[in-house]
Amino acid sequence: MRTFMMLLLYWTASVSAVKHSLKYFYTASSQVPNFPEFVVVGMVDDVQMVQFDSNTMKTVSKQDWMNRTIDEQYWERETGGFVSAQQVFKANIEIAKQRFNQTGGVHIVQRMYGCEWDDATNEVDGYEQFGYDGEDFIIFDLQTETWVAPQRQAIITKHKWDSNKAFITSVKNYYTQICPEWLKKYVNYGRSSLMRTVLPSVSLLQKYSSSAISCHATGFYPDRAVMMWRKDGEETHEGVEIGEILTNNDGTFQMSVNLDLRSVPAEDWRRYDCVFQFSGINENVTTTLDKTAIRTNEGKKIIRNDEDVVPIVTAALVLAVVALIGFIIYKKKTGE
Template identity: 45%
Template sequence: MRSVVLLLLGVQLAYAGTHSLKYLYTSVTGDPDLPEFTAVGLVDGVQFMYFDSNAKKAVPKREWIRQNVGEDYWERKTQNCIGDHQNIQILRQWFNLSQGVHTVQQMLGCEWDDQTGATEGFESFGYDGEDFLSLDLKEMRYISPVQQGSITVEKLNKDKGQIENNRNYFSTVCIEWLQKYVEYGKSSLQRKVSPQVSLLQKSSSSPVACHVTDFYPSGVTISWMKNGEEHHEDVDLGELLPNEDGTFQKTSTIRVSPEEWKNNKFSCVVQHQGETKTVDKRDSLPIMPIVGVLVAVVLLIAIGVIVFVVYKKKQGFKPVSGSDDGSNSSARPQA
């Protein structure tokens, strides 16, 4: 019998918080199996649009956006994404890429606290999985953590028109569209779905995985307890992954010998939106019977969402300019 402890801390905690609008762009060269360019739009971590350079058309990924915007919106979004693709091609020239497979990943967006009204913008991008450039919003200038980025920084910071465009985008355009999107999708975005928690183990000598899935919103904390005390040794926390239905999944794995697992009381504690669930080793299940289910879930995830996972793992990102649909597209100065 699964041991579950629920601690409800109130409705306000469940709904208060910061909303986010993010655009993730990935350019890949040297790999014929992937589109050269993909664009993903997310509101509160949920994908609502997708574009790639093969299809050359922006498409909705959630019913709430499909119902609230017209065809002109998608035509505009398509042209913006085509422009973003061209921008990245210019950036690639600045990077002076060598032969082989390379990635340029870019991310921009904004956050809005629906309780305090506070807002914040962010923009950065990376090359081959490493941070390359970011926009300092206080100084309104680009900075780079690596020496190789100095030439690109100098070129971007000389474009005063683009800098002013950035200022308008992050302070006004992005926030206005984020608020629209939150209103469009409020029945979905403001819902609360409690997580399903399972302990999975392939064999007695394998690591034990605490698999948390089907929860929304995305904020979740997973921790381990040993004999009633917090345990951090040999624990690995996995990435947050999206499910096809808009919920999320995440896994924390603990490496422990069969003897230690048998002779001690280990528990996985999951906290989500004011609710706490605890499962212990009596709830362990063999992992093999459910592998097919997990693989099926992954296969159902759109390639645009996969780009999001790559971004989270590699921390790479994108440059800027304002548009009237919350994305950011304009031609960069030629190299």
């Protein structure tokens, strides 16, 4: 999967503890059964706050703190903007099909945009990019105030947008002024929820006696966290594989760090510790490698067991988008 979808799923996985983000994802599709033609998801600090889709034609809150602090005019204004964007994106799909010499089939246009604000330094940054059928199409570079065209089909758009100085000025103003101001408002509205810290539940897992030991942390918040294995109190990288931070269905996060001990004698296992820590917070969760505490499937006929394997769950909308992109790539490869 190309950069666009990687950004969709894993953007800001390693940002600092004082950096906040506001992001919007627009997804327009054609000829996709049982899926809205247009969907908008808004996220603050990687927590979904609003959603709009062309089936309901309404903007709905995904957080209680949004309902408590936002007036009705806000929802009407947001809905009006998203309805207008739906018509633009519908036209954009047809334009993209012409650029790529396509006549029909399943196609998707996406837009991701947003900003970041460091509440310690007050520095701000912004980003915007469009994708077509799962690949980058055109990207705005805030530093140079120009558009970048990764594909030749986007060069026409790049020249048109770059030559419109008033448009460039408005885009820059949005990402350096308007977007950060709204981000600060949202962070203030949801401070008690967004700024909370929840330590994880940590388990030691192993599929077979010959498999790597997996130290799995789940239920933590926020996602600005790291995990490591230590040997005799010192961080070790030998035989260590660090997994991605993933989202649980309740808005918390999970991650794993694996350790291959096939060449280490059993009597030396207790020299290893698994350490979970939040960035910028001096509070660790340390789990000593105790062989008797490892949960394993060894000797079981059914390898996958809900009590032994923690399911990886992402937001339903993101899963749907990923499935659609995968479907498109599959169709391309098969020539259909």
